[in-house]
Amino acid sequence: MTSPYKDRQAKLSSEIEKRGAQGFISTSVADMLYLTGFSGEGLIFFLPEEKPYIITDGRYVEEAMKLKDIKLVQVKPGNGYIKTFCMLIDKPISLFCGKDFPFKYAEYIRKNSSFGLFDADDLTCEIRRSKSKEEITLLKKAAELSCTIFYKVKDMLKAGITEKKVAAMIVSESLEHADGVSFDPIVAFGANSSIPHYRPQGIELNKKDIVLIDMGVKFSGYCGDITRTFIFNGEDSLFFERYQLLFKAREKAISSIAENVELSVPEKIVREFLGDEAKYFIHSLGHGLGLEIHEKPVLTSVNEINHIKNFMEGDVFTIEPGLYYPGWGGIRIEDDFVIEDGIVKKITF
Structure with a gap:
């Protein structure tokens, strides 16, 4: 049986490519739960055709380790979710931001990385409908x-x-x-x-x-x-x-x-x-x-x-x-x- 998460990720991949970006980032618990089964605090970073990254801290690592087909990244002491994210990829890519993506996170990414950010408030909302x-x-x-x-x-x-x-x-x-x-x-x-x-x-x-x-x-x-x-x-x-x-x-x-x-x-x-x-x-x-x-x-x-x-x-x-x-x-x-x-x-x- 195909994992429901694989099907959902495939839908997201299709929409990302159709709308002209290269990836997706979200701090929404609903997005993380829908796409991977992770219900803790953190963020999801998704690139089409790759396993999604779940970036979280020590409080939720045990839960995340039980999940299949994700790339788990644990935040080191002193680093936040966004700082950790910005150190993952060393090439410029364009990203859609999920629903209610924090403004302070977007500002940090713009100042400290070469990523292009685009609002996609309705992206996963439409996929989940x-x-x-x-x-x-x-x-x-x-x-x-x-x-x-x-x-x-x-x-x-x-x-x-x-x-x-x-x-x-x-x-x-x-x-x-x-x-x-x-x-x-x-x-x-x-x-x-x-x-x-x-x-x-x-x-x-x-x-x-x-x-x-x-x-x-x-x-x-x-x-x-x-x-x-x-x-x-x-x-x-x-x-x-x-x-x-x-x-x-x-x-x-x-x-x-x-x-x-x-x-x-x-x-x-x-x-x-x-x-x-x-x-x-x-x-x-x-x-x-x-x-x-x-x-x-x-x-x-x-x-x-x-x-x-x-x-x-x-x-x-x-x-x-x-x-x-x-x-x-x-x-x-x-x-x-x-x-x-x-x-x-x-x-x-």
């Missing part, structure tokens, strides 16, 4: 665990518990039953739920409060991501009305998704269905999932964000419309989906 069968299996497990842990925590809610305490419970359960959280959980009670990226506070839970929980866990490096919104111990007719409106809009968006459909279509459908309420939908409809919590594709009506502008086989993504009313609260409904064997499947419950 379409997930393999093996990756989809891992993402399904991450989605399943995210849901299981959510419902376990929901059953433990009681009046007087704080947002911070619930967030801590999610983290604890995720460490016990998964590989930790995909991101810091969002737990918002009452009017706080109108803030999409709210940070949990010491606010206590009361009867008939809106509860919004946005969370996800990791499994073998892959991320799950769900949001559930509900009323705690009671009913609220206005909440029910707004929830139903959002739910119906979401269902119409989901039914529009298929291979080769433009990524901008589902969000446009949601906004059209919401009508005047669309002004309270203040973010994009969804995002890709993988080794990072936000990956390609981006489900937004601004189609220029995506290099490949249509849904494709192997896409794994969230659908998460929301309505946010300052002073009242917010509602977000988020699930994870995959296009597998040409079929759109929901992988959360």
Whole structure:
């Protein structure tokens, strides 16, 4: 059986040559994990047709030594990753820099080597976009665990518990039953739920409060991501009305998704269905999932964000419309989906 890393490196080699450079460098853990299986701190330096270099320090050498088909370079005391990298190659080459490559590293390379650097923020993002069968299996497990842990925590809610305490419970359960959280959980009670990226506070839970929980866990490096919104111990007719409106809009968006459909279509459908309420939908409809919590594709009506502008086989993504009313609260409904064997499947419950 061909190693998945060999296949991924071959894709990267093809893209490097197609785009006119000679190599690739990245400090992204997602890039290193995807291309070699290394999950420690350091950098990857890749030249087509060669084994990738992993440059790291003594803390991660034991892990790196277990990997096959890499060139391991251990940083000597007093030298950093970039200084070590600059001493590896003694000829001028042009390099693509991976996503979020540190500016200070780029400046050091420019001042201390003859390498040419070019931004390629989307390079590995595009390569990682379409997930393999093996990756989809891992993402399904991450989605399943995210849901299981959510419902376990929901059953433990009681009046007087704080947002911070619930967030801590999610983290604890995720460490016990998964590989930790995909991101810091969002737990918002009452009017706080109108803030999409709210940070949990010491606010206590009361009867008939809106509860919004946005969370996800990791499994073998892959991320799950769900949001559930509900009323705690009671009913609220206005909440029910707004929830139903959002739910119906979401269902119409989901039914529009298929291979080769433009990524901008589902969000446009949601906004059209919401009508005047669309002004309270203040973010994009969804995002890709993988080794990072936000990956390609981006489900937004601004189609220029995506290099490949249509849904494709192997896409794994969230659908998460929301309505946010300052002073009242917010509602977000988020699930994870995959296009597998040409079929759109929901992988959360």
